[in-house]
Amino acid sequence: MSQNCNTSLVLRKGAWTAEEDMLLKNCVENFGEGKWHLVPLRAGLNRCRKSCRLRWLNYLRPNIKRGGFDKDEVDLMLRLHKLLGNRWSLIAGRLPGRTANDVKNYWNTHLRSRLKQEKEKLKDGEQSEHTMVTVIKPQPHTISKTLNLYPHVTPNYTHNLITSSNNDSIDNTFNISPNVVSSPTFVDKINGYLEELFDNQEKKIDDEVGWSFGLEAEGLDSVKQVDGQNSVFDLPMDEIVMLDLLY
DNA sequence: AAAACCTCCAACCGCCAAGCG
DNA sequence: TCGCTTGGCGGTTGGAGGTTT
Numbered sequence: 001m002s003q004n005c006n007t008s009l010v011l012r013k014g015a016w017t018a019e020e021d022m023l024l025k026n027c028v029e030n031f032g033e034g035k036w037h038l039v040p041l042r043a044g045l046n047r048c049r050k051s052c053r054l055r056w057l058n059y060l061r062p063n064i065k066r067g068g069f070d071k072d073e074v075d076l077m078l079r080l081h082k083l084l085g086n087r088w089s090l091i092a093g094r095l096p097g098r099t100a101n102d103v104k105n106y107w108n109t110h111l112r113s114r115l116k117q118e119k120e121k122l123k124d125g126e127q128s129e130h131t132m133v134t135v136i137k138p139q140p141h142t143i144s145k146t147l148n149l150y151p152h153v154t155p156n157y158t159h160n161l162i163t164s165s166n167n168d169s170i171d172n173t174f175n176i177s178p179n180v181v182s183s184p185t186f187v188d189k190i191n192g193y194l195e196e197l198f199d200n201q202e203k204k205i206d207d208e209v210g211w212s213f214g215l216e217a218e219g220l221d222s223v224k225q226v227d228g229q230n231s232v233f234d235l236p237m238d239e240i241v242m243l244d245l246l247y
Numbered sequence: 248a249a250a251a252c253c254t255c256c257a258a259c260c261g262c263c264a265a266g267c268g
Numbered sequence: 269t270c271g272c273t274t275g276g277c278g279g280t281t282g283g284a285g286g287t288t289t
Contacts, residue, residue: 037274054258089277105256
């Protein structure tokens with residue numbers, strides 16, 4: 001079986017026709033999302049499963065928001081990107097109606113160059129008054145039942161207590177055990193933490209500097225990654241530590 | 248008017264992790 | 269434990285349409 005949709009010469013590629021869209025839409029409406037390997041057969045489409053899935057997710061799915069991003073969306077996107085990096089699906093998950101592809105495209109065409117310019121402007125000016133600290137790059141990228149989320153926490157993790165040094169209103173404490181890690185409650189807690197973190201971070205930045213790319217925000221230390229790459233995580237260390245724990 | 252250049256975004260590609268037998 | 273299949277992700281590309289020369 002092909003992983004890359006390119007073993008069969010008869011499979012169609014390129015732009016989708018209105019007829020193909022209709023067939024795919026009808027199929028997903030009848031059978032539901034998922035089982036993408038069956039979709040081409042069920043829909044009578046000469047497309048590979050990946051192509052069908054992508055077309056549905058990025059274009060045909062109901063409630064997809066079309067048109068340009070408004071200021072609030074861009075603002076949120078910038079903040080989320082600072083926190084999450086190029087994790088487009090996670091960012092899109094917090095922008096209702098937007099797909100990961102939309103977010104990625106918008107970032108690459110509008111924001112990447114702007115951000116680059118901002119950084120260069122910073123570099124040209126004062127040679128960064130920002131404190132340079134070392135941070136371990138958050139990884140891996142997915143949360144799963146089998147994944148060790150806390151490589152720096154001992155494997156014998158029955159009720160390891162992990163706390164952040166941040167003592168504001170956010171509850172940063174997690175009791176970690178294998179059952180907890182795999183439970184929906186744990187995922188809820190992560191989502192809850194992100195909710196609060198974004199709200200909190202948003203207030204903090206608004207209070208201090210208003211809307212900007214965050215690069216010049218007072219009180220936010222720049223962070224240099226251990227791999228030497230330029231970091232997008234110019235955040236207070238408390239959040240960095242927590243994100244490292246979360247991912 | 249048309250050729251050259253630029254921008255944007257839909258779609259493809261390659262890779263990875265989970266699930267299953 | 270291993271190999272295969274599937275779903276999902278981020279990076280990249282190609283072409284359509286717009287703008288400039």
